[in-house]
Amino acid sequence: MIAFIVNPVAGGGRAYRKIPEIRRIMKKKLIDYKIFITKYAGHGKILARKAALSGFKVVVAVGGDGTVLEVVNGIKGTPAALGVIPVGTGNDFARFFHIPKKIEKAIDVLIMGNVKVIDAALINGILTFGNIASTGIASETAALAVRFKKFFSGIWAYLVALLNVLFRYKPYSVKIKMDGKEIKKDITIFAAGVLSYYAGGIKLLPGADPHDGCLDVMIVGRVNKLKILVLLPLVIFGKHVHLKSLVETYRTKRVEIEADKEIPITVDGEILYSSKIEIKVEENAIKLCTL
Numbered sequence: 001m002i003a004f005i006v007n008p009v010a011g012g013g014r015a016y017r018k019i020p021e022i023r024r025i026m027k028k029k030l031i032d033y034k035i036f037i038t039k040y041a042g043h044g045k046i047l048a049r050k051a052a053l054s055g056f057k058v059v060v061a062v063g064g065d066g067t068v069l070e071v072v073n074g075i076k077g078t079p080a081a082l083g084v085i086p087v088g089t090g091n092d093f094a095r096f097f098h099i100p101k102k103i104e105k106a107i108d109v110l111i112m113g114n115v116k117v118i119d120a121a122l123i124n125g126i127l128t129f130g131n132i133a134s135t136g137i138a139s140e141t142a143a144l145a146v147r148f149k150k151f152f153s154g155i156w157a158y159l160v161a162l163l164n165v166l167f168r169y170k171p172y173s174v175k176i177k178m179d180g181k182e183i184k185k186d187i188t189i190f191a192a193g194v195l196s197y198y199a200g201g202i203k204l205l206p207g208a209d210p211h212d213g214c215l216d217v218m219i220v221g222r223v224n225k226l227k228i229l230v231l232l233p234l235v236i237f238g239k240h241v242h243l244k245s246l247v248e249t250y251r252t253k254r255v256e257i258e259a260d261k262e263i264p265i266t267v268d269g270e271i272l273y274s275s276k277i278e279i280k281v282e283e284n285a286i287k288l289c290t291l
């Protein structure tokens with residue numbers, strides 16, 4: 001039995017509009033299913049948990065990365081597997097695993113029965129996430145991009161927001177603890193995660209591998225703002241990591257950041273504020289229906 005958790009606002013309402021198509025395809029394929037529609041942000045986690053505990057073998061996030069985040073946290077620790085119908089705006093989680101955007105093909109992935117166990121990450125001991133957590137210019141940009149999403153789609157909303165943030169951004173002074181070492185740093189961009197994509201297709205952590213039991217970490221310290229503009233096209237295609245003089249990369253199981261004030265942290269599209277961030281890998285945390 002398959003449970004679909006539909007976030008009606010994901011993808012600007014696209015997730016909701018796809019319900020009749022999901023019903024038609026499931027009827028044609030003669031598979032038992034139920035559709036649950038979220039009523040508010042956070043409801044997806046509750047619905048997903050209830051579905052998983054009441055025997056649904058697959059619980060499907062019908063939406064974007066925010067919906068996947070809620071379903072992952074809902075089904076964590078239950079026998080249910082995660083499915084995704086990527087009808088959000090960015091869909092970075094589905095992009096990494098090549099989950100098709102066409103509804104019928106995405107449903108085929110669910111019923112094919114191919115389940116892979118993948119790593120996730122835990123932030124501040126409370127939230128499990130499947131993509132990337134970031135702070136610095138990236139999170140300030142994400143916070144602003146929310147407003148631009150009404151006017152621009154996917155990656156464009158982030159690019160316009162970035163140009164707005166870029167010239168007023170002041171690097172955060174932080175302490176970073178990793179692998180028994182502590183470094184003091186002024187950070188422009190910090191990202192840690194288990195998958196590669198960010199903000200609708202930007203390849204922020206190109207080397208991330210959800211099967212290696214590690215987080216990939218990427219840090220850009222204090223840099224001339226014009227250099228950020230040079231870095232930008234490279235980041236989109238994941239080539240920035242070759243610029244060793246600007247970009248530091250690490251692979252670790254746990255990383256901690258301490259700042260002297262609350263800073264924004266973007267976690268799979270959601271924004272948290274904290275002065276202390278602890279991110280650690282959760283090995284084999286998610287069972288995922290994939291190709």
Ligand SMILES: Nc1ncnc2c1ncn2[C@@H]1O[C@H](COP(=O)(O)OP(=O)(O)OP(=O)(O)O)[C@@H](O)[C@H]1O
Pocket residue numbers: 007008009010011012038039040041042043044063064065066067068070087088089090091092268269270
């Ligand atoms: N019924 C609801 N009403 C309002 N917000 C909701 C509802 N259900 C879920 N949400 C919230 O909607 C937000 C956006 O969802 P989601 O991220 O899936 O879509 P998106 O932003 O279009 O896609 P992406 O994150 O891939 O760009 C999430 O933060 C989620 O918590």
